[in-house]
Amino acid sequence: MLERDITVSNRLGLHARASAKLVQALQGFQANIFITYRGKEVNAKSIMGVMMLAAGLGAQLRLRADGPDEEAAMAAMVDLFERKFDEGQ
Amino acid sequence: MTMSVGVLLLTHEAMGGALITAARHVLGKLPLPLDVIEVEPGSDPDTTLRDATQRARSLDGGDGVLVLTDLYGATPCNVAQRLPGLGVHMHCVSGLNLPMLLRVLNYPEQKLDQLAQTAASGGRGGIFVDHA
Numbered sequence: 001m002l003e004r005d006i007t008v009s010n011r012l013g014l015h016a017r018a019s020a021k022l023v024q025a026l027q028g029f030q031a032n033i034f035i036t037y038r039g040k041e042v043n044a045k046s047i048m049g050v051m052m053l054a055a056g057l058g059a060q061l062r063l064r065a066d067g068p069d070e071e072a073a074m075a076a077m078v079d080l081f082e083r084k085f086d087e088g089q
Numbered sequence: 090m091t092m093s094v095g096v097l098l099l100t101h102e103a104m105g106g107a108l109i110t111a112a113r114h115v116l117g118k119l120p121l122p123l124d125v126i127e128v129e130p131g132s133d134p135d136t137t138l139r140d141a142t143q144r145a146r147s148l149d150g151g152d153g154v155l156v157l158t159d160l161y162g163a164t165p166c167n168v169a170q171r172l173p174g175l176g177v178h179m180h181c182v183s184g185l186n187l188p189m190l191l192r193v194l195n196y197p198e199q200k201l202d203q204l205a206q207t208a209a210s211g212g213r214g215g216i217f218v219d220h221a
Contacts, residue, residue, distance in 0.1 A: 020117070047191050047195045048188055048195075048211055048215060052214075054220065
């Protein structure tokens with residue numbers, strides 16, 4: 001199991017399109033992937049789950065991946081956050 | 090290619106199309122065959138039923154059709170309830186909202202029975218008062 005903390009750095013936070021992008025990027029991985037924010041843990045492959053976090057700019061998230069491809073899944077997830085979901089700001 | 094369920098939005102005027110526009114904005118590409126009928130006020134339910142039957146048949150790739158209606162007991166929903174009598178293999182979920190539609194589109198691999206449950210829980214689960 002892998003865990004990593006990350007801060008939401010895109011201006012709009014985990015809004016609908018960013019959540020959809022994240023879910024779509026993770027769909028192909030076998031690992032179970034979770035995001036925890038303010039004590040709430042959700043399945044990162046569930047669009048309504050991710051949106052339910054209502055995580056805005058600056059939110060501190062804990063990412064967790066557990067499964068055979070957990071490293072690649074975590075890398076894909078971190079990459080999306082670091083690229084600010086390709087939103088440019 | 091695996092079969093997939095077709096999705097038919099059967100709503101009051103201006104509702105279904107707007108939800109599809111919003112879903113496309115969020116998701117980019119829509120992963121399931123999708124069609125929409127917006128029932129105009131004063132239109133003839135039998136005409137709507139004929140239209141819905143045709144559209145449902147062309148959406149059905151063998152796995153059936155999930156019909157999503159905006160208001161239980163209203164005409165679009167009542168039309169939908171008549172589709173099985175005309176041989177359409179479907180489930181109808183009412184109370185359509187954007188969370189329901191997004192959730193359905195996030196599980197394109199599900200079979201019709203399961204997708205209907207997914208739709209219902211997505212619609213219910215998308216409602217919050219103030220901050221979740």
